[in-house]
Amino acid sequence: MKRTGFLAVMGRPNVGKSTLVNRMVGEKVAIVSPKPQTTRGRVLGIRTEGEDQYVFVDTPGIFEGRNPLGEYMVRTARSAVNDCDGAILVADAGFDPGQTERDLMAAFGRAELPAILALNKTDRVRRERLARTIAAYAALHSFAAVVPVCAKSGRGVDELLAECAQLLHEGEWIFDGDMMTDQSARQMAAEIIREKILRTVDREVPHGIAVTIEDYTEEPQLTSIRAEIYCEKQSHKGILVGKNGETLKRIGSYAREDLERLLGTKVYLNLWVRVRENWRERAQDVRGFGYGEG
Numbered sequence: 001m002k003r004t005g006f007l008a009v010m011g012r013p014n015v016g017k018s019t020l021v022n023r024m025v026g027e028k029v030a031i032v033s034p035k036p037q038t039t040r041g042r043v044l045g046i047r048t049e050g051e052d053q054y055v056f057v058d059t060p061g062i063f064e065g066r067n068p069l070g071e072y073m074v075r076t077a078r079s080a081v082n083d084c085d086g087a088i089l090v091a092d093a094g095f096d097p098g099q100t101e102r103d104l105m106a107a108f109g110r111a112e113l114p115a116i117l118a119l120n121k122t123d124r125v126r127r128e129r130l131a132r133t134i135a136a137y138a139a140l141h142s143f144a145a146v147v148p149v150c151a152k153s154g155r156g157v158d159e160l161l162a163e164c165a166q167l168l169h170e171g172e173w174i175f176d177g178d179m180m181t182d183q184s185a186r187q188m189a190a191e192i193i194r195e196k197i198l199r200t201v202d203r204e205v206p207h208g209i210a211v212t213i214e215d216y217t218e219e220p221q222l223t224s225i226r227a228e229i230y231c232e233k234q235s236h237k238g239i240l241v242g243k244n245g246e247t248l249k250r251i252g253s254y255a256r257e258d259l260e261r262l263l264g265t266k267v268y269l270n271l272w273v274r275v276r277e278n279w280r281e282r283a284q285d286v287r288g289f290g291y292g293e294g
């Protein structure tokens with residue numbers, strides 16, 4: 001009998017939600033960076049194993065959205081509670097629950113949504129601290145399971161998957177068994193470019209980036225991609241391009257490596273940097289860059 005289920009992966013920014021989703025899927029479907037607010041929209045990671053299909057819904061970290069982009073991100077994250085069979089609350093194993101976690105636990109309670117607590121980054125915490133964290137959460141919410149994990153190394157992920165299996169229900173699969181995400185190759189290309197920017201440039205520049213794919217041409221051995229990178233200020237453009245175009249070149253070659261692995265072809269990547277002054281402040285621009293409904 002086939003089983004399936006949508007599981008929302010939620011938590012504050014930077015706790016390792018996307019890293020964990022990639023681990024559970026076994027492939028990189030969601031971008032990851034050391035900077036908070038990396039994930040902007042809902043990304044599905046699909047794992048099909050035997051009769052079971054798990055659909056993990058990676059969400060943006062919950063924070064105080066102060067502009068239309070931020071509001072979109074938080075709306076997207078919160079709405080995941082409504083359409084899922086269960087939730088995985090990802091939290092740092094080294095800290096007691098804060099307001100974000102308390103709000104999420106309350107939301108799970110209101111929605112009567114079964115939730116698993118995944119305490120991540122256990123590579124960084126001592127056993128006593130982990131025990132204290134578990135106790136602090138257990139006092140506040142009745143989780144279906146509490147699983148310490150290290151998304152980075154994969155430790156604990158099999159145990160977490162075994163708990164997720166308990167939340168699936170009998171029913172036809174939603175996606176083909178060989179699908180790992182709902183994103184198109186074009187969308188993944190744009191995300192990979194954004195990831196390399198998050199990893200290459202600092203401060204506020206990467207948060208004001210949007211990437212659009214202007215041309216995407218597939219030949220048997222070669223994929224040619226022309227992408228535009230929008231930033232918010234002329235000074236940001238200077239940082240992105242770098243001296244003699246070196247920064248942009250570095251971003252391009254990192255992105256190309258990943259894209260070639262993903263697409264299984266050679267990749268020709270043509271990147272252009274443009275300025276769209278303070279686009280995150282304008283709802284119309286935010287929607288135009290694909291951060292639309294949610």
Ligand SMILES: Nc1nc2c(ncn2[C@@H]2O[C@H](COP(=O)(O)OP(=O)(O)OP(=O)(O)O)[C@@H](O)[C@H]2O)c(=O)[nH]1
Binds near residue numbers: 019032034040060122
């Ligand atoms: N030490 C350690 N670092 C981790 C672990 N899991 C994730 N990280 C790191 O934490 C950072 C954030 O990871 P992401 O997966 O992008 O976090 P996220 O929760 O998806 O973040 P947002 O999308 O911004 O909400 C990255 O630098 C990861 O490499 C872990 O188990 N141990």
Ligand SMILES: [Mg+2]
Binds near residue numbers: 031060
């Ligand atoms: Mg993320």
